[in-house]
Every structure is written in structure tokens, then in C-alpha cells.
Amino acid sequence: MRKIPVLEVFGPTIQGEGMVIGQKTMFVRTAGCDYSCAWCDSAFTWDGSAKDDIRLMAATEVWDKLKEIGGDRFSHVTISGGNPALLPQIGDLLEILKANGIGSALETQGSRWQDWFYDINDLTISPKPPSSTMETDYDRLDLIVSRLKENGSNFSLKVVVFDEKDLEYAKGIHMRYEGVPFYIQTGNPEVSMEDTPRLVSNLLLDYERLIDVVCEQKELNDVRVLPQLHTLVWGNKRGV
């Protein structure tokens, strides 16, 4: 069994964003990403700053840790990163979760395919807009979306929007993959700000502006516009 590079296991808490927003869940955060988004709010998973915290764990050890921390107070686990889709061995963990009746959610940017995508209950594909400075590989994304559609998977697309160009990008994604549930999310431009009340008031203003522009666009009708709830509640604190 190949080991999983794990940075954090915590919870239960709530999922702060996307298709299962508000869901009570445990979190497993894996290390490593093939991207380096300009505004990454989890840069410690790939920039080396937390490399001493990475633990190589077998899927069974991750499950033991989840039970140790969460006890009987959870029935859902979210796997986040970094990009967990870099790790074929996540499949082992998903098998254990399924066998124990635990639901699963995962988010990835859509740069890699894994067969275990089929075993995720709530899968979010979140391609990165221009402000990230990353380039979307549309061939790869087309392949991922078509496989998930064919399989009848419960999945959604989510784009974080910081500016006009990002909104155009979001529009393009929504129109390219018609019929796939689509989420537009405000980003957090101040991932180091420690003044939480000020951060919250800025983020709520950004959210209001994003609602306004989305509501003006006839190409963005059947969409959901959401903030990141965890940032509104806990600011930039980690592990909550």
C-alpha cells in the first residue's frame, strides 16, 4: 500500500464552500500540487514551508487518525490539498471510507484524472482562472468532464473569480460544459490578513459585488454564487 503524504487531519467542522457547503465533515489535507496559483490559500501544501509537518501515512493510518479525532461524530470526510488527484493511493482511503458508510467529497483543479474519481460522492472540479497565472489544459478538462458525465457522477464545476477576466473565464467554462452544476466563488485576496473583522467586511463587499455582476449576465443564469464560509467565520486560521 503506497503511503499518502498528509499535512492535516482535523474536524468535525463544516465544509465552507462549493456543492456541499455547510456539510459537517472531517478534513484530510494532502501535500503537493502541480499548480502554483498566485493567490493559493494553501500554499503551505506545496511551497516547502510546512514540509516538516508532512507525514507519510497508510490509508488505514489515516482512517485510525480520523476515528481518533472525530470519534463517532462524523459520517463524511473531505479530502483536500494541494491537489489530491496527484495521488493514486487516495483510492485505498476511499475504499475504507465506503466500507464504513462514510460519505466523501474532494476538490481538484482538473489537471489530472484518477479512476477513483468514480468513488467520490461529491466531486468538485475547480479549474483556475487567469488571475491564478495558471493555464487550463482544456483537453484534459474535457476528458474529465465527459467521463464523469458518462458515469452519472455527482459532480460540479467551480470557478473562483477575482476580476473581470476571471468572470469571462467562468462564463466560458459554464458555456463549454452546459448542464453541469456550476458554482462561482469569491476568492480571498488577503490570505495573510490577521485582522478578521476587516477581512470579513472586505470579503462580504466582494461577495456583494460578485452577486451584482453575475446577476447582470444573461450567460450566467443557472449558477450558484457563494462565499467561503470558513473564512467569514474563522478568518485565515488553519485547521478549523
Place this chain on the structure above:
Amino acid sequence: MRKIPVLEVFGPTIQGEGMVIGQKTMFVRTAGCDYSCAWCDSAFTWDGSAKDDIRLMAATEVWDKLKEIGGDRFSHVTISGGNPALLPQIGDLLEILKANGIGSALETQGSRWQDWFYDINDLTISPKPPSSTMETDYDRLDLIVSRLKENGSNFSLKVVVFDEKDLEYAKGIHMRYEGVPFYIQTGNPEVSMEDTPRLVSNLLLDYERLIDVVCEQKELNDVRVLPQLHTLVWGNKRGV
């Protein structure tokens, strides 16, 4: 065609709560409620204070109004109240929406059944906890839930929680209707407060506390805990 007592038509904006939180949508608010919850945030729909604003509209007139205001910038309509389940004539409006490819959402407290419940895309049944001072008619609620289950409807249960007793009530509802998607929501105890920044900071603290207590309860694992986004963004302002 029986006319619908309408208090507000507005949008597009976003749905601030529940199973379609964040959804871009138009709103139609009907007048009248068979309850009088202590903390009702829409008391103007039933306490007489806005009775001069009520317009009796045929379903076709509501549709014309929606198009006049929303143009081509919407594909989803939320019908709210008051309790729209008092009105059999909502069925006429739902038919028009369906014929025009418009999705629909509706929330009701579960005190009345209407056959048009089957025509709602996203139906929220929100029984009221003890702090409302209302009494739940469990026979009625059982009937509604079992009919919706049998029909395979896309529906959820939602309970607003203000205090310990409400949380116990929520637990009871969740356990009674196992398997039905379940939402727990913070209430707004200050529906008249005009100081929005203060309201927001209070509501986020309430939300954090609610997350904490839900996370401690093993009877409340497969649940979603959500705030009211519209109140965080717009405070107690109406018609947004």
C-alpha cells in the same frame, strides 16, 4: 384563474439559505401565513403592516412582472412567503414556469399540503422549533414527507435553531425523517437592527457557536449547517 396575493416580485438576486443556497433566482413573495412565529423575519406578510402593498395578480400577470423586471437574466424563480402553501393557485404559476423552462424553489413550514408540491424543483420543508412558539402538527408533517419521498421529489428539511431546545427539536426531526437531506440554520434574533456591521458580527458568532454544538452531537452527523447569506450581505433590508 384564482388570483395570487403578491407582496413583492424582485431579482435576480441570490437565494440566501437552504438547499439551493447561492442560486441565482427571482423572488415572488406571497402574502398570508397560518403561523405567527415569535421571530418571523417576514411578519409584514401577515401582520397587516403591509396590507396596502398586496396586489392580487393572475399567474400570467406574475409571469409578466417577472419578465419585466428580470428580462432574460434568470432561469430560476423562488416562491416565498408567508406560507405559499396556503394558495392552491400557485399551481398555475408553476405550470407557466415549467412551460418556459424556468426552475422553481419554494419553502413552507409543513402545515399544509398542496398537490403542486410535486411540481417544485427544490422544495424545502421547514418546521418551526419551540422558540417560534408554534406547535408542529406531526401527522401533517409525516404525510407531507412520506408523499414527497414516495414521489422521489427533490426536497429537504430545514430547522432554524436559536437555542438548546430548538437544537433538541432539530435532532428529533432529523431522526424522525432519516435519509431526508437535513439543514440546520442560524436564525436572525434582531430582525429590526439597522446597524448591519454589528448584526453581521453577531450573526457570525452565532453561526460559529451553532457549528460547534452540531459538531459535538453524534446524532447530527449527516447534516448541513448554514447561515442566511442575504442577511450577512444586506442586513435587514427588504427586496434584495
